[in-house]
Amino acid sequence: MSLKPEHYRAILDNEPAVPFFEVHAENYMGAGGPPHRYLTAIRERYAISVHGVGLSLGGQLPLDREHLGRLKTLVDRYEPALFSEHLAWSTHSRGFLNDLLPLPYTVDTLRQVCEHVDELQSHLARQILLENPATYIRFDESTFEETDFINEIARRTGCGILLDVNNVVVSCANHGMDPFAYVGRIDPGAVGEFHLAGHQREHEGTDDEVLIDTHDRSVGPSVWALYEAAIGLTGARPAMIEWDANIPSLHVLVAEAAQADGITAKATEAAAPARTSRCSHV
Structure with a gap:
């Protein structure tokens, strides 16, 4: 589950049965304090995953050297099991935008993102996972499908993929695409982690209906169903419940994590005979 300050004390007092917690890197870049x-x-009791939200891997500017230095210090200090960042941009010549913005999927942006991923992995001396975005627009100049673009980054750089299932549901609904087909086009061997979250539906039933990636409510049925299908393709992977606003009590998050565990067990058990059959015919 995502680690929130509201739950620090309850986690230490109760030690919930979850395998790991994920933190946003930028919240822990200070030198000390609570x-x-x-x-x-x-960290003494649980594994940790670190999730970056501000490096702007898709931006046109060079990566911020000071930001890279702070990331390296954080990763060396806590030795996380996983490190991830976004396929997005947030920087430009006039400053920083507190958002994860989409980019066109072209040869030029592919080269640029790969250069940034290579630099980040070299700087951290570890593989990173790249997260698929939640998007609300698409660019006419794109020459790649998003899945092909992400797969090609993973192929060229050796990075893994953080498959955010909620982002797939949101983006596919907003662009009139099939989320199950999207998941089926992602290289299953490159997927290193899943994110699960809730989303908001606005202007429901109208031509302006849109899904918003809000992380402020329970994981919905459409996300659970797509997660089960994805696990059937990839096998079991670390999965994380994101909840960044309207934070509930700890037991609510623990219950959602347990639900994810149950779906993982069900999906992997169902997929095992099919994978065994395929292997026996190789």
């Missing part, structure tokens, strides 16, 4: 005190205590 965030590090609590994260250090939690």
Whole structure:
């Protein structure tokens, strides 16, 4: 589950039966204080995943060297099991935008993102996972499908894929695409982690209906169904419940994590005979 300050004390007091917690890197880039005190205590008992939200891997500007340095310090300090960032941009010549913005899928942006991923992986001395975005527009100049673009980045750089199932549901609904077909086109061997979250539906039933990636409510049925299908393709992978606003009590998040575990077990058990059959005919 995502680690929130509201739950620090309850986690240490109750030690919920979850395998790992995920933190946003930028929330722990200070030198010390309560965030590090609590994260250090939690890291002694749990694995940690670090999720970057501000590096702007899709931006046209060079990666921020100071930001890279802070990431390296954080990763070296906590030795996370996983590190991930977004296929998005947030920087330009006049400053930083506090958002994860989409980019056109072209040869030029592919080269640029791959250069940034290579630089980040070299700097951290580890593989990163790249997260598919939630999008609300598409670019006419794109020459790649999003799935092909992400697969090609993974192929060229050796990075893995953080498959955000909620982002797939949101983007596909907004662009009139089939989310199950999207998941089927992602290289299953490159997927290293899943994200699961809730979304908001606005202007429902009208021509302006849109899904918004809000992370402020329970995981919905469409996301659970797509997650089950994805697990059937990839096999079991670490999965994380994201909840970044309207934070509920800890037991709500623990229950959602348990639901993810149940779906994982069901999907992998159902997929095992099919995978065994395919292997026996190779």
